[in-house]
Amino acid sequence: MKFGEEELPITTPALLLDIGKLDANLARMYAQVDRLGVPLRPHMKTAKSIDVARRALNGRPAQITVSTLSEARYFAEHGITDILYAVGVTPDKLAEARALRNVGVDLSIILDSVEMAEAVAAGGAVPTLLEIDSDGHRAGFAPDDPALVEAARALASVGPGAFRGVMTHAGGSYDCRSEEALRAAAARERLALVEAAERIQASSVPCAVRSAGSTPTALFADSAEGLTELRAGVFMFQDLVMAGLGVCAxxxxxxxxxxxxxxxxxxxxxxxxxxxxxxxxxxxxxxxxxxxxxxxxxxxxxxxxxxxxxxxxxxxxxxxxxxxxxxxxxxxxxxxxxxxxxxxxxxxxxxxxxxxxxxxxxxxxxxxxxxxxxx
Ligand SMILES: Cc1ncc(COP(=O)(O)O)c(C=O)c1O
CATH class of the missing domain: 2.40.37.20 (D-serine dehydratase-like domain)
Incomplete structure (x- = not known):
């Protein structure tokens, strides 16, 4: 075989994916969300692959979460158009978000400041979710922060659909050390989100979407009451961190x-x-x-x-x-x-x-x- 004529089979290192295990992980998560009676919006940040997404969405609502706008474009080009971009947006990314919406992608974005809510509102509606900090892990409004309601109002003032709801990610669940702690993290995540949604609704702004999730909390939640969807991504592949938490074998x-x-x-x-x-x-x-x-x-x-x-x-x-x-x-x-x-x-x-x-x-x-x- 000569170089340049045929592709030489480079065998290692290579990323292997066991389709049987992928399918079993998907089946486990779908059994859980079906039991809870809530739809899943799988996070494609782990797989970043249309082949995996097709397997994950097989017969299910074609809705996904992504972590970059190029992921959003990639999946949209492959026909998946209901997409939550779940990393806090910045003013320079709004043009790309609007461009995706203009070609028919139902892209929604997230943010966690009044300043950014006003920046989005100033340019016209892009359906937006407000990020809630449910466990002190990373970003988001505290559920009882008055600025949360102020941001929701700023968005809602643009017109119906501009403010879509609230979302949270219980990243603190990655530090849990027992099944009991995982269940408690899931409950904390849910209750924080429900509290945030209720505070917004009490100010007469409808809060349609309540989106929560991480692999540990989605798999160990006892209830999804008050939630409209769960998000999780790493569950498709699982890994040693998840095994160390007792989330998988x-x-x-x-x-x-x-x-x-x-x-x-x-x-x-x-x-x-x-x-x-x-x-x-x-x-x-x-x-x-x-x-x-x-x-x-x-x-x-x-x-x-x-x-x-x-x-x-x-x-x-x-x-x-x-x-x-x-x-x-x-x-x-x-x-x-x-x-x-x-x-x-x-x-x-x-x-x-x-x-x-x-x-x-x-x-x-x-x-x-x-x-x-x-x-
Ligand atoms: C906003 C958001 N939602 C959902 C997830 C999915 O969590 P996991 O990777 O535990 O499946 C992540 C992961 O980082 C995330 O950042």
Whole structure:
């Protein structure tokens, strides 16, 4: 085979997606939202792929959440037009938001200041949700902040539909340490949102949408009373952080990075592979959890975890595998060229390092699935 004539099959590192596990994760979430009686607006920030979105929306309302305007454009170009752009908007992004609306995309935006509400209102209606801080994790109005009602009024003054409702993301749920804490986080998220919506409605501004969610709170909510939709994204792939929280089992994780053994340092008890932080990301999300998985947990080529073998260090294109500190297990003999899979700490961050998915079906057949990038 000559360069330039045919594509050479580069096998590692590569982003693998197990379609069977993806489908099982989707089925679990849909069973939960159906039980709660609330629709899901899946967050595509993890997958960023129309192939995954089609699988996720199969027979369900074609409504999604995105984290960038280029994601919104990408999914709109692929026919999904009910889109919530769920990162606080800035004045310079309004032209792009309006341009998407002008070509028929039902794009809604979020913000959390009176200043930004007035800036949106000044240019005419773009359906807007106000972000509520339900747990002190990140952005948003406190539910009892008088500025919340002021912002809702500023938007509503533009005309019907300009103010669409409220949304929140319980990012604090990623720090929960028990099932009880996860359930409590879900209840806190819901109640904060309902309180915010009621305060706005008490000022005679209708608050139609009440959108809440994160993977932990969506999966562990006991009730969706007062909510109109749930959002979650990482649940489709799951990851080691979610497994560390008890949100999923390690065996549920649908994405992994395929890598090859490229060397050994016997004296140091290291195995070197061709997946470093460029393939895994630098995310160390499990470092603060009871079980630190380093840069990822190692599996054999078929996806079976290898007891206590983790990526302990990552250079750009080199990963260093070793036994977890304190492990009684012995380093496995893995000859040069051995194929392995590494499970990621954070699926969003690891997937973002790759241009496409190698999606593997139940029969082992491999499909190339798209992935988009950029802002
Ligand atoms: C606004 C918003 N909604 C929903 C989600 C989905 O949460 P998860 O990644 O836990 O599924 C995120 C994730 O960051 C988010 O920022």
């Amino acid at each position: 390690i065996d549920d994780i649908a994405v992994s990075v395929q890598t090859s053994v490229i060397g050994h340092q016997a004296a140091k008890e290291w195995i070197i592979v061709d997946a470093g932080w460029m393939a895994m990301s630098r995310d160390r999300g499990t470092a603060s959890q009871p079980i630190d998985q380093g840069y990822g947990l190692v599996c054999d080529a078929a996806g079976q975890t290898i007891s206590d073998l983790i990526m302990v260090a990552a250079n750009q294109e080199h990963g260093i595998l070793a036994m977890r500190p304190g492990s009684m297990a012995t380093l496995p003999q893995l000859p040069l060229g051995t194929k392995l899979r590494i499970l990621p700490n954070h699926a969003c961050a690891t997937a973002a390092q790759h241009a496409a998915y190698r999606a593997i079906g139940a029969d082992g057949a491999e499909l190339q699935w798209q992935r988009m990038t950029g802002w």
